[in-house]
Amino acid sequence: MSSLASKALPMAAFVLGLGIAIVDAPSSADPTDPPTDPGDTPPDDQLAEPITGDPIMPTPGDEAGPIDPFHVPQPEPGDVPLEDLSEEEQGYVLDGVDVTEWDAIHTAYSSATAEAATHAASQAAAEEQGLGGDGLGDVGVVP
Numbered sequence: 517m518s519s520l521a522s523k524a525l526p527m528a529a530f531v532l533g534l535g536i537a538i539v540d541a542p543s544s545a546d547p548t549d550p551p552t553d554p555g556d557t558p559p560d561d562q563l564a565e566p567i568t569g570d571p572i573m574p575t576p577g578d579e580a581g582p583i584d585p586f587h588v589p590q591p592e593p594g595d596v597p598l599e600d601l602s603e604e605e606q607g608y609v610l611d612g613v614d615v616t617e618w619d620a621i622h623t624a625y626s627s628a629t630a631e632a633a634t635h636a637a638s639q640a641a642a643e644e645q646g647l648g649g650d651g652l653g654d655v656g657v658v659p
Contacts, residue, residue: 585622588615 565572583589598606 588613 564570598609601609
């Protein structure tokens with residue numbers, strides 16, 4: 517046996533033994549133990565968000581729905597009443613609540629996004645069919 521082979525064989529045996537030990541280690545758990553169910557966590561033992569301390573997974577039913585960007589939000593219980601603000605702050609708030617001009621802007625943005633979504637869907641369909649991103653302008657044209 518050559519000198520290189522005599523050195524490589526013990527190293528290969530060591531690596532193989534180490535690999536078997538690593539693979540076998542997790543299987544040494546008691547097979548009679550039932551698997552843990554992640555849903556078994558009691559509500560008092562929820563993970564907390566590190567900054568605010570709020571639970572990461574709030575209790576079911578606490579979820580807030582999506583915010584409608586086309587309507588003024590309603591005041592929430594934790595909001596400061598308008599009467600408690602200074603005159604300058606009240607003016608700032610009331611300027612933001614004046615929605616008389618909003619409908620025209622929202623209608624324009626709404627129609628523009630609907631048109632862009634339709635265009636994006638047609639481009640995605642063309643890409644999916646292998647017609648390329650250039651559209652259908654060159655399909656069927658013989659040079």
